[in-house]
Amino acid sequence: MHEHFMxxxxxxxxxxxxRLAILEILSTNQCLMTPEVVWKNLKVKMKKIGLPTVYRNLEELSKNxxxxxxxHPDRKLYYYFCKSLQHHHHFVCLSCQRVEEINFCNIEEIQRSIEDKLNSKVLSHIIQLNGLCSNCLAKKSERSLKDL
Amino acid sequence: MHEHFMxxxxxxxxxxxxRLAILEILSTNQCLMTPEVVWKNLKVKMKKIGLPTVYRNLEELSKNxxxxxxxHPDRKLYYYFCKSLQHHHHFVCLSCQRVEEINFCNIEEIQRSIEDKLNSKVLSHIIQLNGLCSNCLAKKSERSLKDL
DNA sequence: TAGATAAATGGAAATGATTTCTATTTATCA
DNA sequence: TGATAAATAGAAATCATTTCCATTTATCTA
Known part of the structure; x- marks a missing residue:
């Protein structure tokens, strides 16, 4: 897609x-994917693509x-980032580590709803904000800042 | 401490x-610690303690x-869990992976405050709820449920 | 439009956090 | 106090992730 090029x-x-292929895969399947899953998807269309390349690129794209x-409790997961999807919520079972995605917002309400819907018990939550710290922000080019 | 015993x-x-020593360390230093750091602290007082033991126990205590x-972007971090500290917020720099702890609440406000205070740019956030899923909840003993 | 150059890639190998295995020790409960 | 299931140490294995290095490729300029 030309958008990814830009x-x-x-x-x-x-x-x-x-890089284009990685973006294509992540944007098409809008879900959480491990580097390995992304790699397996890539290999369907591309003969030669190394797993290290996938790791390198996912990290690079994420940093940007x-x-x-x-x-995740065990592995890193990546997903396509777009303005209309700036937050992700999940429920992680402390015991079996299962991760369930959540599609609605508002923290106290979430908590109560989750407990009802999943018949579970929420014990704690972590709000993780992702972004660029002052140092890294300073290093970004004017041009790419427009995207943020 | 007798509380930990109970x-x-x-x-x-x-x-x-x-186990008591691990809880002691985590509850005394109320901060995020890697299994390795916990282990190094333990070794000051205990001659023989294996790193696998620390991993096993941290996991066991967490599951409960x-x-x-x-x-964390790279490693697992543990902290002592108490009712007055049910949520943790951090800011993770997408670029350099630095993690900064945050001590105040309210999501939109957090976002704006962080950006001001840290002179940073928040790009996305993840709300992670930790707890016990229905399966694991069912397996818990009546007795230990009282703590939740 | 070709050549120079810095960045990207593949593949093999290294790294390092985390887990597993097994024999031994220990906490618990009757 | 003895039986038993769980916890531990230490060594070794596992496996996701990273590094290395030789080769290829995208980009920029003349």
Missing amino acids: ILKRHNLKVTPK GIISKVF | ILKRHNLKVTPK GIISKVF
Whole structure:
């Protein structure tokens, strides 16, 4: 998609077929994916693509705020980041580590709703804000700041 | 501390010197600690304590909701869990991965305040609710449920 | 439009946090 | 106090993630 081309350009990232393919996959399947899953999807269309390349690119895209990274109990998960989807909520079972996605907002209400809907018990919550700290913000180019 | 003794009892966990020591360390230093840091602290007072033991216990205590686990970009972090401290907020820089703790609440306000105070840019947030899913809840003993 | 250059890539190998295994020790409960 | 299930130590294995280095590629300029 040409949009992805432009996004990479704006962030001063080289436009490579691999990067475009990664963005394509993440934006098409708007869900949480591990680097390995992204890689397996890529291999369907591309003969040669190394797992390290996927890791490198996911990290690079995440650092630029183009995609988002979520911290799972065991592995890293990435998802396509777009303005209309600035927050993600999940419920993590402390005991079995199952992660369930949540599609509605408002913290106290969420908590009560989750408990009802999932028949579970919410013990604590973590609000994790992702962004760019002052140092990194200063290093960003004028151009790519427009995207933020 | 005798309180920790009681907590372990209520959760049907054997009361061992190691477990008490781990709880002692986490409750004394109320901050995020990696398993390795906990282990290094333990070794000051205990001659023989293995790192796997620390991992096992932190996980066990976390599964019981006695301590909490936080998902860091790179490693797992644990902190002592108490009712007066049911939520934790942090700001994670997408670029350099620095994690900064936040001590105040209210999501939109947080976002604006963070940006001002840290001179940063918040791009997205994740609300992570920790608790026990219906399956695990069902398995818990009556007795330990009182703590939740 | 080709050549120079810095960045991206593949593949193998290294790293390092976390887990597993097994024999031994220990807490608990009757 | 003895039986038993759970906890522990220490070594070794696992496995996600990163690094290394030689090769390829995107980009920018002449």
